[in-house]
Amino acid sequence: MTPATILIVDDDPVALLYAETVLRAEGYAVRTAPSGMEALLSIDLRTPDAVVTDLRMPQMDGLELLDQVTPRWPGLPVILLTVDQDVATVVEAVQLGAVNYLVKPVAPHVLADAVRKALVGRLRSPATGSLAEIVGESRAIAEVRQRVELAARTDVHVLVTGETGTGKELVARAIHRCSILAPGPFVAHNCAATPRDLFDSQLFGHRRGAFTGADRDHVGLVEQADGGVLLLDELETLSPEHQAKLLRVIDDGEIRPVGSAESRHVCVRFIAATNRDPGLMIREGCLRQDLYYRLRGVEIRLPPLRERREDIPLLAAHFLGDRAGALLPQALSALEAFSWPGNVRQLRNVVRRANAAAGGGRIAVHHLRLAEEEGARAASGGAWSAAETGTLRDIERLAIVRTLEACCGNRTLAARRLGIDRSTLRRKIAELGIDAPPL
Secondary structure (H helix, E strand, O other), X not given: OOOOEEEEEOOOHHHHHHHHHHHHHOOOEEEEEOOHHHHHHHHHHOOOOEEEEEOOOOOXXXXXXXXXXXXXXXXXXXXXXXXOOOHHHHHHHHHHOOOEEEEOOOOHHHHHHHHHHHHHHHHOOOOOOOOOOOOOOOHHHHHHHHHHHHHHOOOOOEEEEOOOOOOHHHHXXXXXXXXXXXXXXXXXXXXXXXXXXXXXXXXHOEOOOOOOOOOOOEOOHHHHOOOOEEEEEOHHHOOHHHHHHHHHHHHHOEEOOEOOOOOXXXXXXXXXXXXXXXXXXXXXXXXXXXXXXXXXXXXXEOOOHHHOHHHHHHHHHHHHHHHHHHEOHHHHHHHHHOOOOOHHHHHHHHHHHHHHHHOOOOEOHHHXXXXXXXXXXXXXXXXXXXXXXXXXXHHHHHHHHHHHHHOOOOHHHHHHHHOOOHHHHHHHHHHOOOOOOOO
């Protein structure tokens, strides 16, 4: 079988030799070019299977080369290498068609993995997945689809932001389905559900006997997602210490299970999701700036439902399925006028509950029980989540968790905002099984 040919472009002879050595050791046929112009001539003579190019080069830099390659050789994957992580440059590179963006110095296995995935992507259309579940025709949702398609054409990491209930996991799954990593696993994890003392074990795994109760080996979430995607929802709940560990895995592509003396190489695309403003979290000290920049290869902001009210009829019809015509005009008008603090998730729950209440008949305004939704919102202090229709215990737990998040784990400040004393807050945290920062 003829090995794939990789063209490496770099004006630095040392860097050129390094990349050539790494890829030849992987069994690839390698060609090199010391400039963008010579790279174009080389591609003209014989098209390679992939291009790995430095970003900063005289006369023609990597972005200019990429801009020339994409229209002339559609489908030829290009990987950019650079010494710094500039968000604007990353976005521009992805928009121009780069399949990946690696920061120098690049570990051998990271470069090899990037090339391997680029070659797999060339053999498979990156847009074979469906975006049908991203429902709506508003300008806001059209922009979301464009960003999803952009993310699907690459394997850079993704940050999805948006209020609770806007569909962050749905978008993450759509990116995965449409991307070159679709054959690989999709693993979703809610960071808020990770006890602090079990973070290393859950994310990186552990060996039998590593700690009390570890009676067998455990494969961590990162290794479970090897070759695919790991969604980290509620990123804002990770402590600074755990954020640093996650950053190291992203940069090095290696994990070490608890109790193991050996590191394991993994190839994982991270999609992080948060319902808070990243800039505000950085200013508050809740989010490491370097982690934010590593995850923000493509950033997708999901609009709240109040900013896309024209999509409500389409969403309601989607949730009703073949009974879409059962919604009376007055009921539809009521849906369009409601504030929807719980966003699309709340709309889905209301429509499906109303459908059941109508018993197969036409859905009227009274079936929607929107007054009850407004009352539940007031009882929870305006906070909505998967527990929006749950028990009082669910609402109380949610209020405490969200307040602790907003206060970056400061219990004194959280207790003050909740209108209780620290001892009561401490008792509630223990009763409700909330994972909170230590005293």
